[in-house]
Amino acid sequence: MEDFKDIVTKNNGTVSVQHLKGYRQIGQGGDGTIYQLTSERCVKIFYEEETQQRELEALQVGQLSSVIPRLYEYGSNYIVMEYVNGTSLKKIAKKERQLSESIVRKILFMLEEMKRVGFARHDTEVRHILFNEQGEIKVIDHKRALTSARTVPTKLVAGLKKMGVLKEFLEHVNKLCPSLYEEWKHI
Ligand SMILES: Nc1ncnc2c1ncn2[C@@H]1O[C@H](COP(=O)(O)OP(=O)(O)O)[C@@H](O)[C@H]1O
Ligand SMILES: [Mg+2]
Structure with a gap:
């Protein structure tokens, strides 16, 4: 399975669901698809970059609180955050x-x-x-x-x-x- 870091580097910061075929899909909603990366991390791939922006801003503000998943990294169409098992x-x-x-x-x-x-x-x-x-x-x-x-x-x-x-x-x-x-x- 290709390392997530390598996938990001190879694709200039945008990740598509095709690149994540080897990872377990843990959810799908109206705005994106979520894959588990490790026991502690998951990535949400957004259909629209505008939605990614809105969720990113909220997660950044939310880092003050333990009830919001930890934010690890992001690119224009994805966010890597804490996986809540x-x-x-x-x-x-x-x-x-x-x-x-x-x-x-x-x-x-x-x-x-x-x-x-x-x-x-x-x-x-x-x-x-x-x-x-x-x-x-x-x-x-x-x-x-x-x-x-x-x-x-x-x-x-x-x-x-x-x-x-x-x-x-x-x-x-x-x-x-x-x-x-x-x-x-x-x-
Ligand atoms: N950080 C997370 N930890 C564990 N499961 C998650 C996480 N984020 C999303 N999921 C799973 O993926 C589903 C869809 O995620 P969600 O953020 O609601 O997507 P959308 O914005 O498309 O509705 C959730 O209902 C949940 O089951
Ligand atoms: Mg949802």
């Missing part, structure tokens, strides 16, 4: 049909951190919240983080509702932070 909140909710207080605490911490680093969007989808092997929370896919202003977690709440765990989520929130509960109970 773990499970998404979506999968956990689907499998367990419930949410522990500890998970809800971590979600509130994550939203607090998104605010603290300066994201305009304090929201994310249930599939973009990951828990690694140490149980640490990480949030991925940040192209809208700086550009769409949202101070209430509409997408998150909609996702939890769909998974059938919204009521339990809000009960934990009410215990942990009643003022947030008052803000969110009618989203």
Whole structure:
């Protein structure tokens, strides 16, 4: 398997998915394809360079917080970042049909951190919240983080509702932070 560094050097800083055939594809979305490079790193190859710019800026701002994947390197159409080896909140909710207080605490911490680093969007989808092997929370896919202003977690709440765990989520929130509960109970 060709070394990622060599692939980048040979192609003057742009990487296409053809070059990464030997690597394991770990995800694909509307904006790119993600390949695992090592046990700690993955690369997201973007369809549009403009999207790469938006996500890169958000990741750079987000480096202040442990809930954002580490940023390692980038080129015009790709970003090498921390590979989060773990499970998404979506999968956990689907499998367990419930949410522990500890998970809800971590979600509130994550939203607090998104605010603290300066994201305009304090929201994310249930599939973009990951828990690694140490149980640490990480949030991925940040192209809208700086550009769409949202101070209430509409997408998150909609996702939890769909998974059938919204009521339990809000009960934990009410215990942990009643003022947030008052803000969110009618989203
Ligand atoms: N840093 C990461 N660690 C582990 N898996 C990831 C990482 N980034 C992306 N993925 C996987 O790839 C999928 C698509 O990534 P995402 O960033 O959401 O792409 P898009 O912007 O195209 O929606 C995610 O849902 C996740 O399963
Ligand atoms: Mg996505």
